[in-house]
Amino acid sequence: MASLYDQQSSNIYKTWLLMAVFLIVVIAIGFGVSWYYNSSAILYGAVAFALIMNVGSYWFSDKLVLSMNRARPATREEFFDFYTVTENLAITAGLPMPKLYVVDDPAPNAFSTGRNEKHAVVCATTGLLSMMNRTELEGVIAHELSHVKNRDILVSTVAVVLAGFVAIVANMFLRVSFYGGGRRDRGEAGAIIAIVGIVAAILAPIAAQLIQLAISRKREFLADASGALLTRYPEGLANALKKIDSYDMPMEHTNPATAHLFISSPFGPHALLGLSRLFMTHPPIEDRIKALLDKN
Numbered sequence: 001m002a003s004l005y006d007q008q009s010s011n012i013y014k015t016w017l018l019m020a021v022f023l024i025v026v027i028a029i030g031f032g033v034s035w036y037y038n039s040s041a042i043l044y045g046a047v048a049f050a051l052i053m054n055v056g057s058y059w060f061s062d063k064l065v066l067s068m069n070r071a072r073p074a075t076r077e078e079f080f081d082f083y084t085v086t087e088n089l090a091i092t093a094g095l096p097m098p099k100l101y102v103v104d105d106p107a108p109n110a111f112s113t114g115r116n117e118k119h120a121v122v123c124a125t126t127g128l129l130s131m132m133n134r135t136e137l138e139g140v141i142a143h144e145l146s147h148v149k150n151r152d153i154l155v156s157t158v159a160v161v162l163a164g165f166v167a168i169v170a171n172m173f174l175r176v177s178f179y180g181g182g183r184r185d186r187g188e189a190g191a192i193i194a195i196v197g198i199v200a201a202i203l204a205p206i207a208a209q210l211i212q213l214a215i216s217r218k219r220e221f222l223a224d225a226s227g228a229l230l231t232r233y234p235e236g237l238a239n240a241l242k243k244i245d246s247y248d249m250p251m252e253h254t255n256p257a258t259a260h261l262f263i264s265s266p267f268g269p270h271a272l273l274g275l276s277r278l279f280m281t282h283p284p285i286e287d288r289i290k291a292l293l294d295k296n
Contacts, residue, residue: 026050071101111261139237146226
């Protein structure tokens with residue numbers, strides 16, 4: 001069985017792999033477009049774009065995620081329990097105190113983001129903070145701090161930015177493929193490259209989404225287990241998940257790009273049924289509760 005340190009190393013490796021794949025995909029699309037339009041400037045632009053986005057996704061992805069979810073800083077005076085619970089658990093976990101943010105939304109939910117332990121952010125909705133008692137809040141915050149400790153937050157946050165920009169680049173390629181005058185005189189070779197480029201542009205956003213799903217489902221079970229070990233009281237998180245599961249309404253402002261960061265789907269725990277469960281960003285809450293309360 002993999003240890004916590006193995007998981008941390010794996011997440012760092014996944015982050016660098018994700019950034020490398022993004023770099024290759026954007027440059028490949030840029031090469032296809034530059035060949036199609038006989039302009040080396042497009043290729044140079046694609047390379048510069050890929051490098052800038054890789055650097056930006058590492059340094060500024062947390063700020064982008066907070067902005068996308070309309071989060072605001074949480075003060076100790078306004079959210080005393082949120083602040084003190086996080087402070088106590090951070091000390092217990094041996095972590096620096098993360099920055100705290102809130103989202104003004106009645107739906108109970110929370111997420112963590114940031115590039116490392118020293119630049120971590122824990123964010124909760126006002127609905128969660130008003131609904132949970134202190135023991136349940138400890139379970140939720142321990143879960144989010146476990147994402148920080150396990151170094152999930154870097155790979156998950158970087159995935160938000162890179163997946164989004166893969167979709168943008170793919171859309172740009174599709175547009176220039178159908179409009180404007182490219183090298184339409186290149187015959188069979190040109191047609192093959194154009195078809196391959198279009199197929200790649202269509203599949204790239206789907207692949208990016210699947211990466212997000214694979215990252216999210218596995219890490220939620222690990223964070224649940226790590227959070228229960230941190231509080232020594234798995235019932236706290238289990239009860240919190242039951243309350244979250246009982247709230248059927250989605251968050252007022254949801255963004256598919258950041259959905260996998262939350263402790264529960266921001267679209268509501270029962271938003272997807274049947275075959276659509278394959279595309280859920282989170283494992284079913286009932287499975288998570290069962291795993292937490294399993295005494296065997």
